[in-house]
Amino acid sequence: MSFKVIPLDEALNLFEKEFEKVSFEFVNLENANKRVIAEDFYAPFDFPPFSKSTVDGYAVKASDTFGASESNPLYFKIKGKIKIGEYPSYFISSSEVIEIPTGGVLPSGADAAIMIEHTNKIDEDTVEILKSVAPYENIVRIGEDFEKGKLIFEKGYRLKAQDLGVFSAFGIIRIKVYKKPDVSIISTGDEIIHPKEELNLGKVRDMNTYILKALVEDSFANPVILGITKDNLGEILEKLKKALEISNIIIISGGSSVGTRDLTLKAISLLEDSKILFHGLNIKPGKPTIFAKVKGKAVIGLPGHPTSATLVFLELVRPLIRFISGEKNWRKRIKLKTTVLENIHSAVGMKHFIRVKLKGNCAKPIYGKSALIFPMIEADGYFEINEQKEGVLKGEEVEIVLFE
Secondary structure: OOOEOEOHHHHHHHHHHHOOOOOEEEEEHHHOOOOEEOOOEEOOOOEOOOOEEOOOEEEEOHHHHOOOOOOOOEEEEEEEEOOOOOOOOOEOOOOEEEEEOOOOEOOEOOOEEEEHHHEEEEEOOEEEEOOOOOOOOOEEOOOOOEOOOOEEEOOOOEOOHHHHHHHHHOOOOEEEEEOOOEEEEEEEOOOEEOOOOOOOOOOEEOOHHHHHHHHHHHOOOEEEEEEEEOOOHHHHHHHHHHHHHHOOEEEEEOOOOOOOOOOHHHHHHHOOOEEEEEEOEOEEOOOOOEEEEEOOEEEEEEOOOHHHHHHHHHHHHHHHHHHHOOOOOOOOOOEEEEEEOOOEEOOOOOEEEEEEEEEOOEEEEOOOOOOOOHHHHHOOEEEEEOOOOOEEOOOOEEEEEEOO
């Protein structure tokens, strides 16, 4: 059996061709953070729905204050006082002001507010203005935040904490969002044991399940742990069948390398309506990756080594989760530009991922075999060297993907 190796970009391009997005549901506003909205959201009315002051002071007609200064104060009649949360019935005429608090509704006739620090109250009926203000100064106008009908959030946008305030301001307490994908996690290997078991020579405690579970949660999906499966074709097949019944995506780590124990690929191939999309990514680490479509669902066979499994998850599985979650910008990555502290060699013809630790404004490479976990916990992130390059030189600028 040989690898059918493809470039990472080609693998990512398969998503739109092969997989459907999850369905939608409605969630309460308090549960909508980090969810992906399933429809465009337009402002249902002007916001704010009234003009308001941004300072404590006096509502004024701006043109009446022109020329006012400390050496040439202008005097105004205090017509009244506005209380916060009340809509004023006052109308301001020339040379009149109304006391107004921060957030108070601007009365008719006024088009600005002057800070109390730039005034001097002479008596209960009179105030002197010591500074001129321009029209619309120190106020927020009606519709200044959002005009009615304005597109605020596009379908496929993942909501942030501050976005929830927008829905609340418009009185929206139920939001249409895409469902969170369910992601089954299976570990395989005769040598793999549960962390609570006694460690005998030749055995390895299961690390991948817990790494992958956390990565799935960080990707805003629901992890479903299906446990450890021995290197037995029948067991792997049954576990995969169960996962297909309950999940949108299935991750199985271990058993993806070419060799006598390569049972994962065989098990996937035996499933009904199975299509192997590729067996091998043109990346290092992570080359022996399996990607299949079974009954419309994605099945990914990750390398058994934790470092390889983690990097393939970040570069392939996380974008897949984001895609089927309905996220519009599912390819978007936040990267940090920095320079490397030493020369790094890589072989032409394969994309290399180099783990790094940040040192001030520079990045120091962290070397280590993919079977080791230490290089991953020591690193702050990683960058890629593309297939056409033989490496990077000391001082060369690179873009770091930070571990979250």
